[in-house]
Amino acid sequence: xxxxxxxxxxxxLVYVCFVLAPILVSVGYSLTxxxxxxxxxxxxxxxxxxxxxxxxxxxxxxxxxxTLTLIVVIVxxxxxxxxxxxxxxxxxxxxxxxxxxxxxxxLSSVVVSIIWxxxxxxxxxxxxxxxxxxxxDPPGWxxxxxxxxxxxxxxxxxxxxxxxxxxxxxxxxxxxxxxxxAAAIDGAGPVLRFRKVxxxxxxxxxxxxxxxxxxxxxxxxxxxxxxxxxxxxxxxTASIAFTVLRVGFTANRQGYASAMAIxxxxxxxxxxxxxxxxxxxxxxxx
Amino acid sequence: xxxxxxxxVALVVLSACQVNDTAGGSGQGSKEISFLTFETPNLGPEVWxxxxxxxxDKYPDIKVNKLVAPDQDRTAYAKQLLASDQLPDxxxxxxxxxxxxxxxxxxxxxxxxxxxxxxxxxAINGKxxxxxxxxxxxxxxxxxxxxxAQAGVTAPPKTYAELLDASAKLKAAGITPxxxxxxxxxxxxxxxxxxxxxxxxxxxxxxxxxxxxxxxKVKFADKDFTRAAAKLADLSAKGYLxxxxxxxxxxxxxxxxxxxxxxMYAMGNWFAAAADSPKTKPDFEIGQFFWPSDDGKQVVPxxxxxxxxxxxxxxxxxxxxxxxxxxxLDKQNLxxxxxxxxxxxxxxxxxxxxxxxxxxxxxxDMFRAAEDAGAVVPAFGFEAGDDGMLVGVPExxxxxxxxxxxxxxxxxxxxxxxxxxxxxxx
Numbered sequence: 124x125x126x127x128x129x130x131x132x133x134x135x136l137v138y139v140c141f142v143l144a145p146i147l148v149s150v151g152y153s154l155t156x157x158x159x160x161x162x163x164x165x166x167x168x169x170x171x172x173x174x175x176x177x178x179x180x181x182x183x184x185x186x187x188x189x190t191l192t193l194i195v196v197i198v199x200x201x202x203x204x205x206x207x208x209x210x211x212x213x214x215x216x217x218x219x220x221x222x223x224x225x226x227x228x229x230l231s232s233v234v235v236s237i238i239w240x241x242x243x244x245x246x247x248x249x250x251x252x253x254x255x256x257x258x259x260d261p262p263g264w265x266x267x268x269x270x271x272x273x274x275x276x277x278x279x280x281x282x283x284x285x286x287x288x289x290x291x292x293x294x295x296x297x298x299x300x301x302x303x304x305a306a307a308i309d310g311a312g313p314v315l316r317f318r319k320v321x322x323x324x325x326x327x328x329x330x331x332x333x334x335x336x337x338x339x340x341x342x343x344x345x346x347x348x349x350x351x352x353x354x355x356x357x358x359x360t361a362s363i364a365f366t367v368l369r370v371g372f373t374a375n376r377q378g379y380a381s382a383m384a385i386x387x388x389x390x391x392x393x394x395x396x397x398x399x400x401x402x403x404x405x406x407x408x409x
Numbered sequence: 410x411x412x413x414x415x416x417x418v419a420l421v422v423l424s425a426c427q428v429n430d431t432a433g434g435s436g437q438g439s440k441e442i443s444f445l446t447f448e449t450p451n452l453g454p455e456v457w458x459x460x461x462x463x464x465x466d467k468y469p470d471i472k473v474n475k476l477v478a479p480d481q482d483r484t485a486y487a488k489q490l491l492a493s494d495q496l497p498d499x500x501x502x503x504x505x506x507x508x509x510x511x512x513x514x515x516x517x518x519x520x521x522x523x524x525x526x527x528x529x530x531x532a533i534n535g536k537x538x539x540x541x542x543x544x545x546x547x548x549x550x551x552x553x554x555x556x557x558a559q560a561g562v563t564a565p566p567k568t569y570a571e572l573l574d575a576s577a578k579l580k581a582a583g584i585t586p587x588x589x590x591x592x593x594x595x596x597x598x599x600x601x602x603x604x605x606x607x608x609x610x611x612x613x614x615x616x617x618x619x620x621x622x623x624x625x626k627v628k629f630a631d632k633d634f635t636r637a638a639a640k641l642a643d644l645s646a647k648g649y650l651x652x653x654x655x656x657x658x659x660x661x662x663x664x665x666x667x668x669x670x671x672x673m674y675a676m677g678n679w680f681a682a683a684a685d686s687p688k689t690k691p692d693f694e695i696g697q698f699f700w701p702s703d704d705g706k707q708v709v710p711x712x713x714x715x716x717x718x719x720x721x722x723x724x725x726x727x728x729x730x731x732x733x734x735x736x737x738l739d740k741q742n743l744x745x746x747x748x749x750x751x752x753x754x755x756x757x758x759x760x761x762x763x764x765x766x767x768x769x770x771x772x773x774d775m776f777r778a779a780e781d782a783g784a785v786v787p788a789f790g791f792e793a794g795d796d797g798m799l800v801g802v803p804e805x806x807x808x809x810x811x812x813x814x815x816x817x818x819x820x821x822x823x824x825x826x827x828x829x830x831x832x833x834x835x
Binding site: 159162244264356372375377 | 485488489491492507508510511591592593595651652653654655656657658661665670800801804805807808809811812815817818826834
């Protein structure tokens with residue numbers, strides 16, 4: 124008991140101060156009409172939650188976030204696995220390539236957003252290349268309301284791809300070579316060896332990548348803020364986190380924004396728990 | 410025992426150092442204030458630092474800690490600082506709406522406002538919280554004379570029909586008629602264009618439209634606003650605004666005009682600073698005209714305000730107010746605001762310096778003539794205080810412009826949406 128208090132208390136204190144306490148305070152705010160510019164603050168019970176479920180802005184934010192999450196979970200996972208399979212070799216060249224793929228992961232999201240905003244502008248490098256190839260009217264990657272959310276999904280996927288590659292590479296390192304050799308001796312080709320030996324043993328890596336990507340995508344804010352500010356137009360790329368901040372700090376309805384944040388927390392927790400439970404069933408023990 | 414003694418000595422030494430620091434600080438008598446600024450292509454850090462130094466040289470007992478907003482939305486940043494109890498003592502060009510009502514700002518007294526031409530501008534519930542320091546005409550339509558000549562447009566348009574005609578000729582000549590922008594700076598990059606249209610369609614007919622909206626006497630869905638929204642949508646539908654330009658931010662938009670990527674640029678008169686600056690002036694001559702109305706009657710949207718605000722809870726409130734007034738009324742700061750930011754200081758007996766650039770001078774003369782002719786109306790979307798939209802609605806107005814330009818929403822849908830958002834905000 125004393126050992127727990129001495130060694131565990133600091134970490135627990137940090138967790139309580141920076142995670143648990145803010146969540147509890149947010150729950151408290153969500154039950155009020157708190158607006159720092161329009162006192163007094165009154166207890167309103169669950170009214171904020173009732174308003175939320177009838178609010179088209181919230182449902183739009185949920186739709187945008189779901190779209191981004193699907194892109195960011197699927198694309199980096201699939202491409203990450205393919206790239207990891209290609210890079211699962213020895214040599215300085217492959218080591219160098221692994222570093223190249225990981226660089227975007229460590230870049231600031233603001234830096235990444237600014238770079239891609241320039242590249243995807245109407246007169247940016249992507250459209251200049253397309254015009255050079257004869258495309259007379261290239262897409263408005265960030266100015267077309269129907270396209271902008273997918274453009275942000277691509278940017279997020281680009282930045283997180285390296286993480287998935289590294290996790291899959293680590294997973295591939297853990298596949299016993301003798302199993303693959305045994306399968307080869309038994310006549311299994313590369314595809315069959317991957318399907319029956321490698322892929323089942325990569326289940327933990329898939330679980331980690333999927334859950335981490337899911338949580339990151341659901342919380343996306345800075346890319347949206349820097350690249351499109353929720354536009355073009357009303358809410359076309361406004362994620363839930365972006366909407367929470369806009370409602371809380373631009374419209375000053377902090378009680379209502381807190382309710383939105385609590386719902387977002389519950390959705391992320393539920394989605395993560397379900398995905399984790401489903402994927403962990405696939406994991407095999409050797 | 411020795412360890413305890415050493416610890417005790419160390420503690421005594423540390424507290425002695427603290428006492429010395431405090432004594433040193435109070436002995437000098439300096440009053441520290443924090444000042445929230447923002448940076449733009451026109452207003453770099455050197456401009457702010459020099460302006461602050463001119464005041465602190467006059468009042469050496471005031472020490473200024475300059476803060477810089479992370480982007481041009483300094484109002485949103487100030488709100489975050491207020492929420493975390495860190496509102497700076499002095500702020501510049503932050504919308505006072507919301508802050509004033511919550512008691513976060515100190516009101517200026519009539520005596521403190523005696524040197525300002527429009528001492529009641531931007532009042533909230535009858536009190537002025539932001540020094541009404543500068544007038545900005547929003548917009549002026551700056552045009553590239555070379556591209557006009559190339560397209561066969563011989564004179565700036567005087568009516569809206571002539572503007573459409575000029576735009577058609579420019580488009581036929583392969584020239585983009587209007588340079589616009591969007592992204593997270595859509596309020597400043599596209600807002601002036603819409604403000605020009607709204608000036609002629611809404612404010613020219615009813616200068617008290619916003620006050621009437623606050624009293625529910627008018628709605629966005631009424632024909633005047635809807636017609637203005639339809640005009641903006643029409644400009645885009647005809648290809649006179651390139652909707653792909655919505656992805657470029659304010660700086661890129663300005664650069665696009667200065668590098669000849671479009672013929673006309675509807676922008677606030679602050680653009681004159683870039684147009685006249687040796688670093689950024691273009692290789693073509695710039696002309697200017699006010700957004701034309703249907704019948705050619707002159708309508709000049711303008712906003713006076715934009716000055717400094719002071720936190721009501723500033724630790725050194727008197728010093729903060731002294732700094733703010735001195736900063737705002739300093740002749741050299743005013744001269745710099747003309748050349749560096751193209752502003753028209755709304756200070757009594759002030760005239761701009763003689764060495765202002767030609768674009769600024771022309772714009773200044775045009776504004777004064779319009780003022781004398783009684784043609785000035787508020788600039789829709791750029792008002793402040795009781796003259797402006799309810800808190801939270803301007804951001805919806807910003808997003809609605811993009812919906813009109815992309816065709817995602819009809820003018821009627823946009824007007825209905827803004828009325829709904831207005832009700833939510835009330």
